[in-house]
Amino acid sequence: MDWHERFPGVSEADWRDWRWQLRHALRTGAELDRLVNLTEAERRGLALGGLRTAVTPYYASLMDPFHPACPVRRQAIPLGQEGEPAAGDRRDPTGEEPHRPVRAVVRKYPDRALLLVTDTCPVYCRHCTRRRITGGEEGAFDRPAVEEGIAWIRDQPGLREVIVSGGDPGVLSDERLESILGPLRAIPHLEVLRLATRAPVVLPMRIDDALVRLLRRHAPLFVITHFNHPKELTPEATEACARLVDGGVPVENQAVLLRGLNSTARLLGDLFTGLLARRVRSLYLHQGDLADGTAHLRTPLAAGVGMLRELRGRVSGLALPHLAVDLPDGSGKVTVAPSYLVGGPGEGFGQAVENGVRGTWLMGHAGAPAFYPEPPQADCACAYDQAWYGGLT
Numbered sequence: 001m002d003w004h005e006r007f008p009g010v011s012e013a014d015w016r017d018w019r020w021q022l023r024h025a026l027r028t029g030a031e032l033d034r035l036v037n038l039t040e041a042e043r044r045g046l047a048l049g050g051l052r053t054a055v056t057p058y059y060a061s062l063m064d065p066f067h068p069a070c071p072v073r074r075q076a077i078p079l080g081q082e083g084e085p086a087a088g089d090r091r092d093p094t095g096e097e098p099h100r101p102v103r104a105v106v107r108k109y110p111d112r113a114l115l116l117v118t119d120t121c122p123v124y125c126r127h128c129t130r131r132r133i134t135g136g137e138e139g140a141f142d143r144p145a146v147e148e149g150i151a152w153i154r155d156q157p158g159l160r161e162v163i164v165s166g167g168d169p170g171v172l173s174d175e176r177l178e179s180i181l182g183p184l185r186a187i188p189h190l191e192v193l194r195l196a197t198r199a200p201v202v203l204p205m206r207i208d209d210a211l212v213r214l215l216r217r218h219a220p221l222f223v224i225t226h227f228n229h230p231k232e233l234t235p236e237a238t239e240a241c242a243r244l245v246d247g248g249v250p251v252e253n254q255a256v257l258l259r260g261l262n263s264t265a266r267l268l269g270d271l272f273t274g275l276l277a278r279r280v281r282s283l284y285l286h287q288g289d290l291a292d293g294t295a296h297l298r299t300p301l302a303a304g305v306g307m308l309r310e311l312r313g314r315v316s317g318l319a320l321p322h323l324a325v326d327l328p329d330g331s332g333k334v335t336v337a338p339s340y341l342v343g344g345p346g347e348g349f350g351q352a353v354e355n356g357v358r359g360t361w362l363m364g365h366a367g368a369p370a371f372y373p374e375p376p377q378a379d380c381a382c383a384y385d386q387a388w389y390g391g392l393t
């Protein structure tokens with residue numbers, strides 16, 4: 001169904017105005033009830049009052065009014081299960097709190113840090129990992145808080161990269177974004193910036209030419225977005241990605257593996273190849289974080305590994321992301337991959353022997369083991385290093 005039928009009386013100009021979309025976000029059961037046949041579980045979820053609810057009219061227009069398993073509905077409308085605590089759920093699911101030297105900064109790695117610039121979003125994802133912040137408990141990130149973060153980053157010469165996140169920085173005006181990205185770009189030790197925003201997915205009209213020019217001015221800057229299902233790859237979202245890429249702003253995707261939404265190899269393959277055809281590379285497929293009220297959306301770890309095993313070899317390597325697990329203890333992300341190692345007990349890389357040659361048995365995609373022999377020499381030192389680094393240090 002076309003948006004004109006779902007939102008009668010709305011002009012084209014209003015629809016294409018991202019501020020109109022934010023102002024008219026659907027927030028209540030009564031508003032959503034007019035658009036979809038709410039289920040009992042959705043009604044209970046909407047009555048909870050935990051994480052905020054907001055859905056841009058654009059994203060709401062993608063909802064299937066009759067099918068409660070619609071992946072857009074399931075990402076945007078809470079279920080009663082959000083209010084049922086599950087074993088393992090946490091308020092701070094990836095252990096960020098001990099790594100906030102100032103309120104707006106999360107720094108877990110020597111060379112990269114997050115700068116949180118807002119606690120609001122155009123659409124509140126029901127799987128949100130930072131819901132302790134996007135739920136509004138902590139308060140907004142006003143200019144002084146963000147300026148304190150930027151000043152802290154300025155004093156850390158070990159940082160090479162800053163990820164501007166939130167909340168969704170896509171809700172900020174061009175002027176506000178410039179007041180954040182400009183000072184960051186002026187910090188000599190920062191090489192790369194990332195802007196984490198779901199705007200291409202939930203508010204594609206935000207990606208206008210002025211914003212693209214602004215982002216391009218601060219290159220190297222990568223937009224990291226968050227498509228989770230092929231249903232989100234609409235003409236509008238496609239145009240938003242094309243504007244960014246044509247304007248010189250590379251776009252990468254971080255999907256979250258969500259049980260019952262995108263948790264089959266077929267859907268993931270369609271998502272990753274659909275993104276690649278739009279020149280968007282998939283950086284991560286995230287295993288669900290242990291955020292409060294999200295247990296019903298999490299998959300067993302083995303399920304995601306199995307899906308990637310199915311896709312490797314069947315789908316372009318350019319399209320395939322890493323499966324990332326952000327560890328609950330705050331030590332950061334690790335990636336898990338299917339193991340192709342075949343071996344008897346205790347056999348690791350290069351430990352098997354075949355016809356007198358050491359090597360490794362690896363499992364091919366068709367299920368047949370293949371032997372990969374070790375080279376005659378194992379020394380990996382580079383003799384040119386001294387010449388290369390000698391003059392630089």
Ligand SMILES: *Cc1c(COP(=O)(O)O)cnc(C)c1O
Nearest residue numbers: 106107108109112113114163333
């Ligand atoms: C994910 C994340 C990063 C970025 O990590 P990459 O491995 O470079 O993608 C940096 N800081 C924090 C706190 C993160 O959660």
